[in-house]
Amino acid sequence: MLGRNTRTTSRSAAGTDALRGVWLVRGKEGRLSAYVPAEGGLLRWTETRAGGPDWDRPVLVAVPHLTHLSVTQDANGYVHFVGRREQKKADGRRVVDVVYAIQYQSGRAVSQWRSLGNPHKDAESAARLGRPVVVVTAAGMVHIFVRNADGGLTLRREQSDGKWRGWEDRNDSGIEGSLAAIALSSGRIELFATTDGGTLHWSQKQAGGALGAGYPSGFAVVRDSVAVLETGPDRPTYYWTDPAGHGVVAYRAGGWPVALGGAPGEGSHAATRAFLDGYDCTVLAHKGVDGTAVIGVGVTENEGNGVWWSDTGVRCLTTPALAQDAFGRVVVAVVGEDGEPRAARQTDEPGLSLSGWNSL
Numbered sequence: 001m002l003g004r005n006t007r008t009t010s011r012s013a014a015g016t017d018a019l020r021g022v023w024l025v026r027g028k029e030g031r032l033s034a035y036v037p038a039e040g041g042l043l044r045w046t047e048t049r050a051g052g053p054d055w056d057r058p059v060l061v062a063v064p065h066l067t068h069l070s071v072t073q074d075a076n077g078y079v080h081f082v083g084r085r086e087q088k089k090a091d092g093r094r095v096v097d098v099v100y101a102i103q104y105q106s107g108r109a110v111s112q113w114r115s116l117g118n119p120h121k122d123a124e125s126a127a128r129l130g131r132p133v134v135v136v137t138a139a140g141m142v143h144i145f146v147r148n149a150d151g152g153l154t155l156r157r158e159q160s161d162g163k164w165r166g167w168e169d170r171n172d173s174g175i176e177g178s179l180a181a182i183a184l185s186s187g188r189i190e191l192f193a194t195t196d197g198g199t200l201h202w203s204q205k206q207a208g209g210a211l212g213a214g215y216p217s218g219f220a221v222v223r224d225s226v227a228v229l230e231t232g233p234d235r236p237t238y239y240w241t242d243p244a245g246h247g248v249v250a251y252r253a254g255g256w257p258v259a260l261g262g263a264p265g266e267g268s269h270a271a272t273r274a275f276l277d278g279y280d281c282t283v284l285a286h287k288g289v290d291g292t293a294v295i296g297v298g299v300t301e302n303e304g305n306g307v308w309w310s311d312t313g314v315r316c317l318t319t320p321a322l323a324q325d326a327f328g329r330v331v332v333a334v335v336g337e338d339g340e341p342r343a344a345r346q347t348d349e350p351g352l353s354l355s356g357w358n359s360l
Helices: none
Strands: 023-026 032-038 041-046 059-062 066-073 079-088 094-103 133-136 142-147 153-157 175-183 189-195 198-203 215-217 227-232 235-241 248-251 258-261 270-276 279-287 292-299 308-315 321-324 330-335 341-345
Touching: 023 066, 023 321, 032 066, 032 330, 032 341, 066 133, 079 133, 079 142, 094 142, 133 175, 142 175, 142 189, 175 227, 227 270, 235 279, 258 292, 270 321, 279 321, 292 330, 308 341
Parallel strands: none
Antiparallel strands: 023 032, 032 041, 041 059, 066 079, 079 094, 133 142, 142 153, 175 189, 189 198, 198 215, 227 235, 235 248, 248 258, 270 279, 279 292, 292 308, 321 330, 330 341
């Protein structure tokens, strides 16, 4: 166990990008867990009981030298972690690899971190490896996507017997920044990336089928701002920041991007669905241009009727995290400018009214 004076900021050994973020997930038994970068790994807080409001003291999940992290859950509620690790050796070499771990139950230990290597053999190319993103299909197969040193898409996936296949090059090019990926309820996978001239969009035609080549578009997207949410059966919606200053954009395949307003700052967006006042709503969150956590609410897939935006006034270091607790209430988590994680929970008032912000 760790005390309150534990520092929740971290920088890679090689002095590259700091690992930043907050991740919020709900376990199978209903308890929420929050993960925040810390020196030497991640700090994890877990609700003492399903629905909160109290949290256990933080526990350190040891995994040093991470520069980036992707977190997802599978159908069983298991939490999967994939990170980019960068270590500086005594001779000055930078060694970069992808590491993977899994947590089977809220509040329990995370498995041993396993290195999945690097698709590049030479050290110079390996050091330019991008940020991995992980998804798990309905059948339980783990897929890891990453931008390689040449700007192409590389994949590594788990087989049905639990063994890992080798790295697979998808022969695409021009990818810039991070990837947005989703495993849909149907079992299909979709993937979205920005390029220097627009976007690439990959989509399986059926579960387990070929991913195919990335479909290009000329959509203007702020790099590293894309998020994705399943807003209908087997139907994802992508959200990103418009570089022309039109705020948040929503896009579904076959349509055109729709401006949703808002004034997002740097970083990506968080998205979840929740029933509010009897309506299926999409809740969005981002770090606003003024550095505070901003929440948006609109009826799911009804972007034409607009999104209601609310500035919480709470300053944050990075994109807030969204989840629903055991009672279906929306929970928002942020890391404040002081490095302290805080959370607010939906109240019983109409719409999406949040409680006061409490430190975890």
